[in-house]
Amino acid sequence: xxxxxxxxxxxxVKTAWLFIAPMLIVLAxxxxxxxxxxxxxxxxxxxxxxxxDPSFIGLRxxxxxxxxxxxxxxxxxxxxxxxLNTLWFMAVSVSLEVVIGxxxxxxxxxxxxxxxxARVISLIPWAIPxxxxxxxxxxxxxxxxxxxxxxxxxIGAIETPIAWAAKPSTAMWAIxxxxxxxxxxxxALLMLxxxxxxxxxxxxxxxxDGISPIKVFFKITLPLTMPALVVAVIFRxxxxxxxxxxxxxxxxxxxxxxxxxxFIRQRLVDFQDIGxxxxxxxxxxxxGALVVIIALLTRTLRLSEVNES
Amino acid sequence: xxxxxxxxxxxxxxxxxxxxxxxxFPFYYAIVSSFRSGTDIYKPAxxxxxxxxxxYVSIFKNQPFAQNIVNSLIVASAVVIVSMVLAVPAxxxxxxxxxxxxxxxxxxVLGTSMFPQxxxxxxxxxxxxxxxxxxxxxxxIVSNLMLTVPFTAWMLTIFMRELPKEIEExxxxxxxxxxxxxxxxxxxxxxxxxxxxxxxxxxxxxxEFLFGLTFVVSNExxxxxVAIALITGTNQRELPWGNIMAxxxxxxxxxxxxxxxxxxxxxxxxxxxAIKG
Numbered sequence: 001x002x003x004x005x006x007x008x009x010x011x012x013v014k015t016a017w018l019f020i021a022p023m024l025i026v027l028a029x030x031x032x033x034x035x036x037x038x039x040x041x042x043x044x045x046x047x048x049x050x051x052x053d054p055s056f057i058g059l060r061x062x063x064x065x066x067x068x069x070x071x072x073x074x075x076x077x078x079x080x081x082x083x084l085n086t087l088w089f090m091a092v093s094v095s096l097e098v099v100i101g102x103x104x105x106x107x108x109x110x111x112x113x114x115x116x117x118a119r120v121i122s123l124i125p126w127a128i129p130x131x132x133x134x135x136x137x138x139x140x141x142x143x144x145x146x147x148x149x150x151x152x153x154x155i156g157a158i159e160t161p162i163a164w165a166a167k168p169s170t171a172m173w174a175i176x177x178x179x180x181x182x183x184x185x186x187x188a189l190l191m192l193x194x195x196x197x198x199x200x201x202x203x204x205x206x207x208x209d210g211i212s213p214i215k216v217f218f219k220i221t222l223p224l225t226m227p228a229l230v231v232a233v234i235f236r237x238x239x240x241x242x243x244x245x246x247x248x249x250x251x252x253x254x255x256x257x258x259x260x261x262x263f264i265r266q267r268l269v270d271f272q273d274i275g276x277x278x279x280x281x282x283x284x285x286x287x288g289a290l291v292v293i294i295a296l297l298t299r300t301l302r303l304s305e306v307n308e309s
Numbered sequence: 310x311x312x313x314x315x316x317x318x319x320x321x322x323x324x325x326x327x328x329x330x331x332x333x334f335p336f337y338y339a340i341v342s343s344f345r346s347g348t349d350i351y352k353p354a355x356x357x358x359x360x361x362x363x364x365y366v367s368i369f370k371n372q373p374f375a376q377n378i379v380n381s382l383i384v385a386s387a388v389v390i391v392s393m394v395l396a397v398p399a400x401x402x403x404x405x406x407x408x409x410x411x412x413x414x415x416x417x418v419l420g421t422s423m424f425p426q427x428x429x430x431x432x433x434x435x436x437x438x439x440x441x442x443x444x445x446x447x448x449x450i451v452s453n454l455m456l457t458v459p460f461t462a463w464m465l466t467i468f469m470r471e472l473p474k475e476i477e478e479x480x481x482x483x484x485x486x487x488x489x490x491x492x493x494x495x496x497x498x499x500x501x502x503x504x505x506x507x508x509x510x511x512x513x514x515x516x517e518f519l520f521g522l523t524f525v526v527s528n529e530x531x532x533x534x535v536a537i538a539l540i541t542g543t544n545q546r547e548l549p550w551g552n553i554m555a556x557x558x559x560x561x562x563x564x565x566x567x568x569x570x571x572x573x574x575x576x577x578x579x580x581x582x583a584i585k586g
Binding site for chain 2: 012013015016017019020022023024026027029030031032033034035036037038039041046048051104107108110112114118119120121122123124125126127128129130131132133134135136137139140142144145146147150181185186189190193238241242244245248249260261264265268269274277278281282284285288292
């Protein structure tokens with residue numbers, strides 16, 4: 001639009017900027033500045049004990065060749081183990097969350113007495129702090145006193161108690177259990193909202209034609225709710241990518257089960273190595289940003305609200 | 310009822326029961342465990358058999374848990390209030406006024422709300438240090454703003470946009486300025502949206518762990534999730550599970566009550582934020 005602005009509109013735009021300014025200043029201070037600072041530290045040899053005057057060392061925290069051998073984050077097996085753990089965790093837990101969350105939404109979508117109550121109860125896990133879920137699941141999965149081993153032995157599924165925390169593979173599964181439990185309500189909620197927008201007459205027609213419910217699900221429900229499902233999966237994947245609380249509480253700093261976030265905090269705080277830790281932070285940030293950019297470019301994620309203007 | 314309908318009803322009853330059991334059992338089990346003390350807790354029990362407040366007494370007596378709760382309340386309330394004060398005018402501008410650069414700001418706000426906290430940890434540490442806030446509640450208020458300000462602004466912008474145009478036009482014709490318009494016209498209509506956004510922001514700040522763990526080191530200044538994660542007992546080999554469960558129940562119960570009361574608001578807030586994003 002190239003039409004000249006009436007004077008009162010001009011005043012309106014000026015006021016608009018005035019109203020946004022405080023928020024932008026705060027965001028610059030608490031988000032942009034720390035991010036830029038982290039990016040800068042990733043190029044230095046800064047230590048936690050003295051941040052005042054680090055020296056610039058280029059990309060050496062990421063990758064370095066001193067004439068004999070390669071070093072830096074990208075050559076560290078512990079870093080790659082953390083990346084693999086995180087990707088495994090992301091794939092497994094988001095898949096399970098989608099299946100359980102969507103399943104719950106399909107059940108709770110139908111009318112039945114007590115539906116309201118069932119919906120609120122299924123929200124409980126979402127409201128529980130991650131640290132608390134981590135503790136509750138650690139306790140339920142306790143090798144000697146845990147209720148899950150007890151139950152599995154009572155029904156005869158296992159002979160001897162499983163030492164969930166002892167092996168990295170079972171420890172990772174324990175983290176997945178706690179995460180899936182805490183986040184399936186979010187997916188169920190989004191899918192319930194999506195299911196409510198589906199046209200009822202389509203289902204009537206399918207019913208009259210005698211089409212099987214399974215076919216109805218794959219031909220009608222799934223395609224029509226796909227946009228909402230994709231949004232849910234992207235949100236959850238970004239969350240899973242930075243998983244920290246559950247891993248930190250449930251399996252500490254064991255390198256075998258460490259995720260990227262736990263790795264970063266260990267470098268920064270325990271090893272006081274701000275340089276390498278910040279480099280890892282930047283890599284995580286870039287991975288997350290790539291996920292968002294790819295989602296935006298492939299139009300799987302649409303910023304309808306933003307594009308409306 | 311036909312036989313087919315019977316089968317359907319029974320199938321539904323079973324699936325709904327499974328969902329309720331899966332959702333509620335872990336927390337139910339935490340409550341049952343929290344009332345079992347001494348060696349009782351080491352015998353798995355599906356139903357409450359003994360009833361003792363010892364674990365609850367212990368967390369308030371042997372740890373500064375009451376102080377931790379107060380800390381969490383102070384941090385979460387302060388963060389919500391500051392976020393609202395910043396976000397309401399910004400949301401008015403972003404939601405109601407057309408101007409160049411609006412899209413860019415909206416994208417920045419949305420992008421910031423997706424920031425992984427861990428990616429800014431070292432930069433945030435430097436900010437906290439330079440403000441002299443390390444190991445204080447102020448550190449947590451400042452750092453939590455990174456989580457709640459973009460979220461609050463985004464949500465309120467979406468709600469602001471849905472309000473009809475006419476209400477504002479009438480006020481403009483009456484000669485009301487923008488501040489007056491916000492206070493007199495929008496604020497009353499925005500209350501429901503502010504409630505859902507405020508509750509979600511409060512819960513986010515109440516549950517925050519990484520900043521709380523990193524920027525506060527003394528027991529008295531810790532927030533609740535950090536205190537629960539770091540509870541240790543006198544016994545080196547075994548964690549004091551009874552105490553941990555009592556603490557978990559104490560901090561989660563208020564949130565669950567909040568969810569039961571404000572279920573509708575929370576659901577509308579969560580879905581609006583995600584689907585319209």
